[in-house]
Amino acid sequence: ELVFEARSIPALSSRRYIVTAGAAAVAEAGVPAAAVTACADAGWADGEAGHDYLEVAHGEHTLTFDRATGQLVSLGRSGVTAEGSPLALSVGLAFYRGFGSPGIELSDQMAAEAAEDRKAEAKLRPQDLKHSRDSFGITRQSSQASGAYIFRTAEELETPTPAGVRPTIEVVRGDVVTEVRQSFAPWANQTLRLSRGSPYVEVEWTVGPVPVDDGVGREVVLTLSSELATEKVLYTDANGREFQQRVRNERPTWDLVVSEPVAGNFYPVTAAAWMADEAADLQLSVLTDRSQSMGSVRDGDLDVLVHRRLLVDDGRGVGEPLNETVHATYPQDTPRTIVRHGDGIVVRGSVRLHLGHAGDARPVRRGMDELLHPPVVAFGGADAAAALEQGAAGDPLPGPLARELPVQVQLVTLRVWPETPGAGAAATGKPEAPAVGKRVLLRLGHAFALGEDAELSRPVDVDVAALLTPLGTARRCTRMSLSANQDWSRMKAKKLRWRTLEGAEDVDAGGWDGGGEAEAVVGCSVRLHAMAIVTVEVEFE
Helix, strand or coil: CCCCCCCCCCCCCCCCCCCCCCCHHHHHHHCCEEEEEECCCCCEECCHHHHHEEEEEEEEEEEEEEECCCCCEEECCCCCCCCCCCCEEEEEEEEEECCCCCCCCHHHHHHHHHHHHHHHHHHCHHCCCCCCCCCCCCCCCCCCCCCCCCCCEECCCCCCCCCCCCCCCEEEEECCEEEEEEECCCCEEEEEEECCCCCCCCEEEEEECCCCCCCCCCCEEEEEEEEECCCCCCEECCCCCCCCCCCCCCCCCCCCCCCCHHHEEEEEEEEEEEEEEECCEEEEEECCCCCCEEEECCCEEEEEEEEEECCCCCCCCCCCCCCEEEEEEECCCCCCCCCCEEECCCCCEEEEEEEEEECCCCCHHHHHHHCCCCCCCCCCCCHHHHHHHHHHCCCCCCCCCCCCCCCCEEEEEEEEECCCCCCHHHCCCCCCCCCCCCEEEEEEEECCCCCCCCCCCCCEEEEEEHCCHHHEEEEEEEEEEECCEHHHHHHHCCCCCCCCCCCCCCCCCCCCCCCCCCHHHEEEEEECCCCCCCCCCEEEE
């Protein structure tokens, strides 16, 4: 595995590197080789109360592992945690047992109640079913199984079962990256990765094939258990935009009747979630590389649902258990039937952990963007080396942006726009004027919400003409609707006027924090308020 640190890559540009194989070339370049240590018997230091500990430090972070359990026990970060007082934290893989699994026996009372429940449900017509708002009518006496559409644990307040008793540990120390590789079971492995200069700890997990030979379906979670006093509160993102407060066993607009204390506290997470201890001035954030479900069932803990393998159909329309395998056949004599066989699938992913001060949103927002738009890595053969003669290796290629955007501004869209007048002009019904010059469609977004950061949540101005000078001289900038199907002023004129109980005829979000929408685009300058996205058609001479 080759790891090297690329220099800062300019926005919408690239850097080129030549990689030469061979030990001699590596030695000549002075590249240090990684040192691999299996920590079964060595590398441990004496600790308190008869425990031995292993400390792995790299860059800003220090990970401490307990020899007795093989588990991570604390995370320290310079400038955030005091020396000698790291955050008590464990990270591992575990699973909840899926309700309805054939390998789990129900108690006599629950089995009888479930049978009665099925009889009652069979007599109801679909229009007669009345579902409670918290769990679609599911009570603990219900026979509803966990499946593709339903997440339901075997016990009402189940504690996840660790994937293994004592994981093996292997440390790979390098100049750029240091890794701690843990294996909890043949099907459950994780790597904690510390990179030089990075404020994050990357946790890469590999799960599968999930064992089900015992007849028990498993909901596999990446577990984070800390000493943070979170007071039942977790924050999750809303499709990468604002963060929503989640309070355990509560809902903000109605009285929740809790029938599923585990599943009822899991929420969709598109990009990130975080929990904080205000008294300790610490915040632990989790940034994910895909949409996942996360839940905080206990204070200071966070479970990330990473894999599911279940053995019973939940009866919600899929028609088969959520049991994905490497092979599947479709018998011709039984239409719409799938026969699955072979091992279960293996899934791999990663999350980034950020330990910072309470309320520090900057690294969270930056990390969300980095995971959503990671650099694209392309490879070439011998011909690629010849192409590099056009410029020195590592030099950036020219891009369409003349300068870096402010840290709170996101480039949402930059694309060549059709060589026709804007959709607003076409919507008038008048003949289209001849195309003049070239056009691009530009969308800029404000990455921060109101109150999220004392400085970066404020409005920010962007000079579009100066930003896009590599594309030419901007002749005109026209604000468009968010979907760019019409001129914004025309859309505004056709906007519905909502009447309210207070008698107001027009309720407008304005500039999202009190400013006027009309000032969002003046000339070729764009003003972005907190969480705003502004769409502009730019025409060049």
